[in-house]
Amino acid sequence: MYIVYIIQSEISFKYYTGQTNDLANRIYRHNSGFSLSTKSGMPWCLIYQVELSTRSEAMILENKIKKRGAKRYLEDLDILK
Secondary structure (H helix, E strand, O other): OEEEEEEEEOOOOOEEEEEEOOHHHHHHHHHOOOOOOOHHHOOEEEEEEEEEOOHHHHHHHHHHHHHHOHHHHHHHOOOOO
């Protein structure tokens, strides 16, 4: 099982989209400064997650979200107004 997730910085309110097979560990790594791309926005809060059966499906959805933009994608799903 793979998870596509969107997190939001509690400091800058920016979004980050990623995919993983261990969400708890990945969120921990984002909030502990192990990831250079999210280190400056700590702390991060999980906004959205979806489970997919293969990594290929997860990568396709991750790219779709990144092309659309996380905020617009969440608005399309009526998660954000």
